[in-house]
């Protein structure tokens with residue numbers, strides 16, 4: 001028996017589903033997940049010695065590839081001084097100043113230990129700042145496993161058919177208004193229906209948890225205009241897109257300024273980090289200054305800060321986003337040529353280093369259109385890619401990520417593998 005399968009059997013006896021996060025389980029793919037032993041650059045190695053080109057990248061953090069030298073050495077320098085103190089440190093100030101400099105909408109920022117903590121805190125802050133009860137989110141957008149936001153959620157919840165998790169009382173969910181993404185009329189209607197009662201709107205500005213797709217022209221601008229007019233807090237959840245879509249995320253790419261932004265993944269360099277920040281008048285409602293309580297034993301952990309800051313500084317100093325765009329364009333060109341040659345008009349979406357191949361011929365711009373994808377075809381494609389040594393996200397409702405560690409040879413080999421995998425998926 002392969003070592004990964006042995007490990008998975010052991011894992012399933014002591015960890016629910018054998019995994020510490022559901023989307024890792026390969027549940028609907030008909031095989032056990034592989035267990036990784038080592039990762040470097042754009043490549044992974046599993047317990048059975050197999051090597052993979054990696055397009056999951058720890059679900060986003062590995063923008064420089066795995067174990068980049070700049071992050072490793074920053075951690076090695078920090079660790080001898082201690083692993084954490086629960087006392088303020090210089091590196092937390094350095095991180096906060098970096099984030100506030102790069103993201104002009106961020107007057108102040110608070111660190112957390114995950115994206116979930118960041119979105120949970122941002123939503124509580126919006127309610128505390130406005131004194132209003134309701135929050136708008138969008139179907140298919142995933143903001144972590146926050147009770148009030150696990151309603152029509154994406155990512156693993158969608159993959160496993162639990163977009164509305166058990167364990168969340170209807171009373172909690174009743175204060176969450178779920179609307180279709182890319183439909184500003186629906187947002188206008190919600191504000192007419194709940195005048196003066198909506199605390200905020202939280203949105204993945206470029207959604208990456210029902211596959212990856214993009215806002216229609218003007219949509220984000222309309223969200224900004226409506227929330228400003230209505231006095232509601234606009235929260236951009238850039239946990240996935242922050243520092244990836246551009247040097248300053250979707251905010252930098254679009255020039256739209258939300259009131260709050262949530263971050264994670266890239267800003268931790270691979271270690272557990274999240275953050276939320278924005279307008280001073282809103283952020284100053286947080287304890288110990290104001291009445292909105294939020295806390296975390298390991299928030300701003302110096303080792304995690306050192307890792308994240310090293311990655312952010314490297315990104316800024318080495319114009320990495322030009323490289324990511326160049327690799328992304330090469331991948332897109334190869335994919336579109338393959339789809340053309342195979343007479344498979346499947347939908348492909350990309351922005352920079354984020355991309356998704358949808359197993360549908362319909363255009364994709366919201367959850368309903370993303371759900372027209374054929375899961376069986378995806379499964380055959382995924383298994384063939386894995387057999388060929390290419391690891392793409394084990395769900396059609398996730399985003400693919402390139403890193404600066406991917407090479408042209410990696411991309412070309414991936415496109416070649418896709419041709420084989422698509423042929424297999426098509427013929428079954």
Ligand code: KE4
Pocket residue numbers: 021022023024059114115116117119142143144145155156204208209237238239240264265274398
């Ligand atoms: P975490 O709590 O998983 O650090 O972050 C939650 C989160 C918040 N907002 C957005 C836009 C996110 O994409 C996420 C987490 N992303 C998923 C991948 N689609 C994490 C993977 C997992 O759940 O294992």
